[in-house]
Structure formats: structure tokens, C-alpha cells
Amino acid sequence: MPDAKGRTLRLASGTSCQSCHSDPHAGQFGPTQAVNCASCHREAGTFKNLLFDHKNSRFPLDEVHSKVACAKCHVPVPVGDGIKAIRYKPLGTKCGDCHDPRGSR
Secondary structure, eight states: OOOTTSOOOOOOSOSSGGGTOOOTTTTTTSSGGGOOGGGTBOOGGGTTSBOOOGGGSSSOOOTTGGGSOHHHHSOEEEEETTEEEEOOSSOOOSHHHHSOTTSOO
16 A cells, blocks of 8 residues: 555565666666666665766766766667667767867867
């Protein structure tokens, strides 16, 4: 029976995020059951707060890029069946992958 907030609470069906949640990243980080969500996300209460540090990526952020909002590069893209997922991988690492060589961006 739903509680005052409309939630139906029950015992978890497993111990991993994937036990209850589908992959919101559309397979970008590998097979769903093998992904360690905690490598980028905090524990349950603050799950939307990311832990990810670009120093551990193919594109460590420099002084200029560290000031750019994440959503400028990581945008929703169609992944099929009318569903969109924010793109994290693969993204280019060369200037021309994001910037117009004519200087407009």
C-alpha cells in the first residue's frame, strides 16, 4: 500500500543499483550488470551529486574547460524507441570535435 508520499515500499530485490533500476546511460559504460554506479555517483541520499573527476578521463579539463557547464558537452541524444540518454562516451578529444575551425564556437 502506498505511503503518504505515494511510494510503495518493499524489500529490495537485490544489492546492486541494477537490481531495481534500468541503465539510464544506454550501455555507454559497458554491460549493465557490470557497471559500478558508485564510481561516479554518491550513495542513495545524494545520488545526483556526481563524484566523477575529469582527471581520470581521456579529456582532463584545463582552466578554460573546467568553467564550462557539463551540459554543454554532455547532451541528450536519441538512443532508439523515442528514448534519449545523456551522452558521456564516446566524445571527441580534439579541438575540432567541438569547436568550429572558423572560430564561431
